[in-house]
Amino acid sequence: MAKQDTASLQTRIDREVALQFKELAEVRGVSEAQLLREVVTDYIENTDVDSIAEEIRRTMEKRIARLTRKK
Structure with missing residues (x-):
C-alpha cells in the first residue's frame, strides 16, 4: 500500500x-486488512448517501412531531 493519509x-x-x-x-489470496479495505470502500461507493440523509430527516421530523404533540 502506498504511503498515504490513513486512519484505523x-x-x-x-x-x-x-x-x-x-x-x-x-x-481470495489477500490479507484480512486488504479485504476489509475493499469491502468498506465498495460499501461507501455504492451507498446513496442522499437517500440515507433524507430517510434520517423524515424519521427525525416524525419524532419531533410526536414529542411536540405530547406536550
Whole structure:
C-alpha cells in the first residue's frame, strides 16, 4: 500500500463471522486488512448517501412531531 493519509478502524464482531471473513480473505489470496479495505470502500461507493440523509430527516421530523404533540 502506498504511503498515504490513513486512519484505523476497530470493531468487534462474532467469532464465527471473523473466522469466515479470514477464510474468504485466504481464498481470495489477500490479507484480512486488504479485504476489509475493499469491502468498506465498495460499501461507501455504492451507498446513496442522499437517500440515507433524507430517510434520517423524515424519521427525525416524525419524532419531533410526536414529542411536540405530547406536550
